[in-house]
Amino acid sequence: MEQRNYDVVIIGAGPGGSAAALYAAKKGLKAVLVDKAKFPRDKTCGDGISGKSMRVLKELGLTSLIEQKEHSxxxxxxxxxxxxxxxxxxxxxxxxxxYVVRREVFDNTLFQEASKVTEAMQETSFKDLVFDGDQVKGVIVTTKDNEDIQLNCKVVIAADGALTPVGRRLGKERMPxxxxxxxxxxxxxxxxxxxxxxxxxxxxxxxxxxxxxxxxxxxxxxxxxxxxxxxxxxxxxxxxxxxxxxxxxxxxxxxxxxxxxxxxxxxxxxxxxLGSLKSKKVYNGALLIGDAANLIDPITGEGIGNALLTAKFAIDAIADAIETGDFSERGLKSYDEMIEKEIWPELKLNTRLTKLGxxxxxxxxxxxxxxxxxxxxxxxxxxxxxxxxxxxxxxxxxxxx
Ligand SMILES: Cc1cc2nc3c(=O)[nH]c(=O)nc-3n(C[C@H](O)[C@H](O)[C@H](O)COP(=O)(O)OP(=O)(O)OC[C@H]3O[C@@H](n4cnc5c(N)ncnc54)[C@H](O)[C@@H]3O)c2cc1C
Structure with a gap:
């Protein structure tokens, strides 16, 4: 089987995965972005892009690009x-x-920008994880020509949405x-x-x-x-x-x-x-972001903002781990700490509000x-x-x- 080597393998090129690829490029990390779909592809959504998402888009320098596309x-x-x-x-x-931007347009804009700075593989599906003991060391993917390729890496980012096949392989259970x-x-x-x-x-x-x-x-x-x-x-x-x-x-x-x-x-x-229940997001050699990490606001149903934010946190945590050479759960724990500080208080409060609702x-x-x-x-x-x-x-x- 062909083997390739990277710092980061990102499975899923929705807003979370594409943003992770863009942040990885900013940090000079060698990444590959993999998605089973061919872009542009649709995603079932309300298409609402909130203030939180707008702030990350601004930081990524994508605001004017989005505004050039069809949007309200x-x-x-x-x-x-x-x-x-x-x-x-x-x-x-x-x-x-x-904004309201159709996801077919929004996700494709982010994906095309990510493809300019990172290797991207479309129509390529996650098949399995590669382990050394209990440490994730890479991913096997299957291309549209039915060829399996082994992508070795320091850390896998699971940005593969609500069903998260990568998360399942790591033992994540379906949400109650x-x-x-x-x-x-x-x-x-x-x-x-x-x-x-x-x-x-x-x-x-x-x-x-x-x-x-x-x-x-x-x-x-x-x-x-x-x-x-x-x-x-x-x-x-x-x-x-x-x-x-x-x-x-x-x-x-x-x-x-x-x-x-x-x-x-x-x-x-x-x-x-929903982000109303805490779940494990950090594994030895792997991080879950966006919907894969169940981070949708339980009141508003908004998930794009947290997918973009966790992409940034994941890349920051991986860059820190590269300094120490420790890609274990312990070495990557700053990812959890960032979520705990920046996202969890809001999710906790909105979960309380859901009870009132x-x-x-x-x-x-x-x-x-x-x-x-x-x-x-x-x-x-x-x-x-x-x-x-x-x-x-x-x-x-x-x-x-
Ligand atoms: C009905 C509905 C309405 C919503 N409305 C809003 C809204 O208005 N505003 C808002 O902010 N949020 C909304 N959300 C939530 C929002 O859609 C998600 O939170 C957001 O898409 C999460 O982004 P993500 O990158 O984590 O995952 P996704 O956008 O789901 O992307 C996951 C990617 O992984 C890929 N993938 C999956 N499996 C594999 C595999 N085996 N191999 C390779 N690739 C794979 C998929 O093809 C996909 O491209 C809504 C959700 C729903 C269901």
């Missing part, structure tokens, strides 16, 4: 509670606070049903009253999950979908595909808006592994209060736009209690 700029967020009460939070001092959301999305045109805000509607049937409308760059068009905790979808006997139809045809807030709307894509479903009564209380109090709405807008999402959650929690 979002000026705020419209929320509604189970009782239908609306809360419209608009960015005041900044022209916009997020109350820590995974099931989501579905499609593109509709002819929607009435689209705004320049993303819309998140906490409907009674879905809470703490929600129904979303994320407007694209085309007037009247949006990515729409919903997500619900897997356990609840079973308990409440909700078929997510049928539920989308029910929501747009029957719910008071939407039936007029969707009266002439037409589905212009497939409805596609996928899993959202399970109560229809408390959700309605919050929406009634916030929508009737302009000062509170203003404070929440400012927090949402300018600060970390944990500060937003903290203020929501405080306002309820």
């Amino acid at each position: 700029k979002m000026r705020g967020v419209i929320f509604s509670g189970p009782n239908g009460q609306l809360l419209d939070l608009v960015a005041k001092d900044v022209p916009y606070c997020g 049903e109350d820590h995974v959301m099931v989501g579905i999305r499609g593109y509709y045109k002819g929607i009435n009253n689209n705004t320049d805000r993303i819309e998140i509607h906490f409907l009674e049937s879905l809470i703490p999950g929600y129904f979303w409308i994320f407007p694209t760059q085309n007037p009247g068009e949006a990515n729409i979908g919903l997500c619900i905790i897997e356990k609840y979808s079973k308990q409440r006997k909700i078929n997510i595909r049928n539920e989308v139809n029910r929501v747009i045809k029957e719910e008071t807030l939407f039936k007029e808006r969707f009266v002439n709307a037409e589905l212009v894509s497939e409805m596609r479903g996928w899993n959202l592994p 399970r109560s229809k009564f408390l959700m309605n209380l919050f929406f009634n209060k916030a929508s009737k109090d302009p000062k509170m709405a203003e404070m929440l807008s400012q927090t949402l736009i300018k600060e970390k999402s944990s500060s937003f959650s903290e203020k929501v929690l405080r306002s309820v209690f």
